[in-house]
Each structure stands twice: as C-alpha cells, then as structure tokens.
Amino acid sequence: MPQYKAPLRDMQFVLHELLNAEEHYAKLPAFQENVSRELVDQYLEAAADFCENELSPLNQVGDREGCKWNDGVVTTPTGFKEAYQKYIELGFPSLAVAEEHGGQGLPGSLATSISEMVGAANWAWGMYPGLSHGAVRTIEHHGSDEQKATYLPKLVSGEWTGTMCLTESQAGSDLGIIRTKAEPNADGSYAISGEKIFISAGEHDMAENIVHIVLARLPGAPKGTKGISLFIVPKFNVNADGSLADRNAVRCGSIEHKMGIHGNATCVINFDQAKGYLIGPENRGLHAMFTFMNTARIGTAVQGLTASESSFQGALVYAKERLAMRSLSGPKAPEKEADPIIVHPAVRNMLLTQKAFAEGGRALVYFLSQYADIVEHGATEDDRKLADNILSLLTPIAKAFLTETGYEAANKGVQVFGGHGFISEHGMEQIVRDTRISCLYEGTTEIQALDLLGRKVLQTQGAMLRDFTKIIHKFVEANKDNAEMKQFVEPLAALNKEWGDLTMQIGMKAMQNPDEVGGAAVDYLYFSGYVTLAYFWARMALVAQEKLAAGTTETGFYGAKIKTAQFYFKKLLPRTRSHVEVIAGGLEPLMALDAEDFAF
Secondary structure, eight states: OOOOOOOHHHHHIIIIIISOHHHHHHTSTTTTTTOOHHHHHHHHHHHHHHIIIIIHHHHHHHHHHOOEEETTEEEOOTTHHHHHHHHHHTTGGGTTSOGGGTSOOOOHHHHHHHHHHHHHHOHHHHHHHHHHHHHHHHHHHHSOHHHHHHHHHHHHHTSEEEEEEOOBTTBSSOGGGOOOEEEEOTTSOEEEEEEEEEEETOSOSSSSEEEEEEEEBOTTOOSGGGGOEEEEEESEEEOTTSOEEEEOSEEEEEEOOOSSOTTSOEEEEEEEEEEEEEESSTTOHHHHHHHHHHHHHHHHHHHHHHHHHHHHHHHHHHHHHOBOSOOTTSOSOTTSSSOBGGGSHHHHHHHHHHHHHHHHHHHHHHHHHHHHHHHHHOSSHHHHHHHHHHHHHHHHHHHHHHHHHHHHHHHHHHHHHGGGGGSGGGSHHHHHHHHHGGGTTTSOHHHHHHIIIIIIIITTTTHHHHHHHHHHHHHHHHHTTOGGGHHHHHHHHHHHHHHHHHHHHHHHHHHHOTHHHHHHHHHHHHHHHHHHHHHHHHHHHHHHHHHHHTTOSOHHHHHHHHHHHHHIIIIITTHHHHHHHHHHTOSHHHHSSOGGGOOO
16 A cells, blocks of 8 residues: 655645745734744644554555444444544644634634645545534534534534535435425424435444534425525434433434445434434525535545545655666666666656646645635635635536546556556555545536536626636736746636637527536536646746746755646646537537437
C-alpha cells in the first residue's frame, strides 16, 4: 500500500503564496486577530503527523476487514475506533466551529486542508467525522436555540457523530418522491417512520451517539420537493441535561457490500416511529438540507483531489524504482540491467497527468474554501453575495470535474504499475475502487452538470458565470504584456471568451428545445473544469516565475511548477476541443433512437 506523505510544501505554496491565506484572514473580522501563518502551519504539521502515522497504516486494514454487521450492531475495522479517539484528543472535530458552540473558531478553509490529508491517508475512515461537519452546520444555521444547546456540544467535540439521511430505494437524486413520514406527537416531537438507504456512517462503534439529519413528509404536505421537512433523529434520545436516555427506534437493517470504501459502513437505516425534532419551518427541509449537501459536495471534491494525490504518490515511487526496457534515445541508467520506467514518455504522461490534476485540484479546492470563509464571515453584504455566487458556480464544477479527473488519475496509477497494479497488496487498485463512488454520491456527474448549466448559468442568464470569468479576464489583462506568461494567458483568454460564447449558443438552442441543456451539460461541465484549472495553473506559473526571478534557492520546486503548467496547457487543456465538438453535435444524435429500439 502506498505510504501517504502529506505534501506540506505544496499545500503551503497554495495557501501562502498563491492564495495569500494570511492576508485573506486579515480581511475577515472573525479571524484577523487570531489566525497567522505560523498557526496555520502548526495545525498542518500536526495533522500531517496524525495522517501519516495513524491513518495511512489503517487504510488497507479497513479495505481488507471491512465493517461487520450483527443484528443491527456495526463494528468498524481494527484500529479505527482508537484512531478516532486520538483525532478527538487533537481537537480536529472542533476546529472550524464557533467558540459559542464549543469550537475553536478557526477558519473552514484551514479545516479543508486538514480534510485533504485525512482523506488521502484513509478516505473510508475520514467519512465518519467528515459527515459530522455537515450536521453541525445544518443545526448551527437552522436549529433552534434548544436544539443547538442539546446537540452541538457533543457533535462539535466529536463525542457524537452525524449523518445525512436523504436517499430511499425508490428515490435516489429525485428527493421529491421520498416516502418517509413524520407524524406529530403530543409533546411537540414527531414520530419518524420509513427506510433510508446508502447512509454513510449510519451505524458504528466509534462514538456514543449518532445524530441523523432526516428528510421526511408531514401529514398533508404538498407533493414534490415543496412538501419535504427536515428532522433531527438521534440514535439515543437525549435528556435535558445532555446525558443519553433510552435507545430511539432507529435501527441499522443491514450494511451494503460495496465496490470500495469498505472501512466505512454504508447503511440501511429503518425508522419505526422514532422520535424526531423539526429543524426550521415545515416543508422547507430541502432548503435547510442544502446547507449539509453543499458542505458534502465540497468534501467530495476533496475526495477527487485525494485520489489524484495518493495515486500519484504511489505511482511516482514505483516509476523511479521499476526497471523495464531502455530509453529509445539511449540508456539513462547504463549501470543497471534496464532503465527506470520514469524515463519513458508514456509513463511520464501518466505521472504528469496525475500531478497536474492533484496540484491544480488543490488550488481550486482551497480557493473555494476561502470563498466559503467569506460567505460565512465576510465584512460586507456585497463581499458575501459575490462569494456566494462564485461558490455556487464552482461547487458543481469542483465536485464533478475533480472526482472524474481523480478517478482518471487513480486508473493511471494502476497503469503505471502494470500487472502489479491489479494486485491488491500494492494498494493502487483500492484507490480506484474507493474513489469510484465520488462520481456518484452527493449528486452524480450528470446531475452536477445539469445544476451547473441549467440552474447556475442559464437560469441566472449567465450572471454567475460572468462573476468568475471577470476574475479570469482581470488576471489575463494584468499579465498580457508579460512575455514569460504569454504561453498561458493567450490560450486562457481565448477559452475564457469561448466559455461565454458556448453558453450563449446552448442557451439559444434551449429556447427551442429545453432538452438541449441535458444534451450539452456534461461536456459543458468538462469544458468548464479544464478552463477553471487552466486559470489556476496560469496563476501558479506566475508565482513560480516571480519566485525564480527573485532568486529563490528552491529552483527545483518552482521550476517544476512552471513545467507542470506547460504540460497542462499543451497536453490536457486541448481536451476542451473535443468537448466543444460534442456540444456542437447537438441533441438529435442522442434522441434519434426510439426507446423500444434499444435492444440486445
């Protein structure tokens, strides 16, 4: 199994040199007095030590052992429970929660960096505390004062964990047809009845209580998404003093047998008139749940990043050690019986693709997390509104594009190993299996594409898109006279303009037939993803050029940044052309075949 090594130098490059984290925090009243570069780096180093030495060694253990279900009780793999206790002791669950709720009051963007390390070291383990963050945010934003007092202290400390219970067997992404019911009780609570499936971390032995956030329907509620309400349903009921009371009527009916993430329990959860408590107004549950879902979608984007990073780390070590054939231009290691495979262009193409997606993805995710900071803590309403628009546009891009490219990178990791990559002992095939789910949960790539093109772009008449393309345009204009940047800013400027033109073309077709949106959406998302990463690679190249010009001693690090940016622009960015051509092909080829003509 690849031994994870936290890429601290690159993380610090993105945070401090590309995104100027200390300056970012200084602009936010909540953090300007208590967050410094030194503090950030201390947390990163502590998290790196935990992830490298505690979580990474458990990654293959969790895959091999999986979770065990016995009459509703789930046991996690060897070492998971102990690692979770250390995680609590280090204070990581409370990092980015307000002090008034028992948190440390630090930025969410710092927590995102730590989540990257946790996920790359052991994604299945990281899902247990990861989902709790969404539960905390949902109760923080939509819960009553009493609910906050009852549930937040233990969720924030990590003593309890949380889940998100949306999916039902007949209702996947279409939440408008859920059937779980909520009947009012005389004491103001509700009796929740129904079955939820695919509930990550829905039952386990790592925490003393699990707080389920559940979508259900009240009697007489309108049909569709307008009739959904949101409820807190704890595994154990809670006394007024915060202590645990009797077991609630919540039971894990089974756990799924899955392709990957074996160390995380994916549960069927049965609610049999379980006691629940309404969060927010009646029939507004989906609105409240989006607080949870948006957090989860950014978290899933992180999974795509972690797949690229961990598969790159494993493939790079192997490519430097594995001997096979001689370089076509002559031996590169004449003292050995063959050359290391890293000398071969085909292998380098795979490694550079992994590296470009990992480091470009890191820049995008950290950029997003800073905008999330501004949404929460921005100094002015205008700042918060612009940040929310940028976040709304880029979240589906990050979620879908980074998970799809992460999956590609994971497959390239297996390919670098050749036949050895197919063998479980090396751990490369586990990365493929674990990351495949990232393209599915929290909304499939296809649903994210519809959200991007349909809701975020066309429904706003391009306003959200323009908020971001203006950022790219300003960068291009500021660097158009920089001779060294010409190789980056000229293609970026052209693609930035084409992004708007492509949007207009699709919009015009959609006025005649709305299905044109569905026909173009996935390729539009890929186009958007490649252009977005191009912007970040151009920015990273500029920083590297400036550091080299200033006489840095880290010439290897910054030189590699520029060369990887050149690889991205020459070898990956041209993929946009194929997506433009597919979009131009229109809807007709997709719809020409009648449903009954699909046959085998």
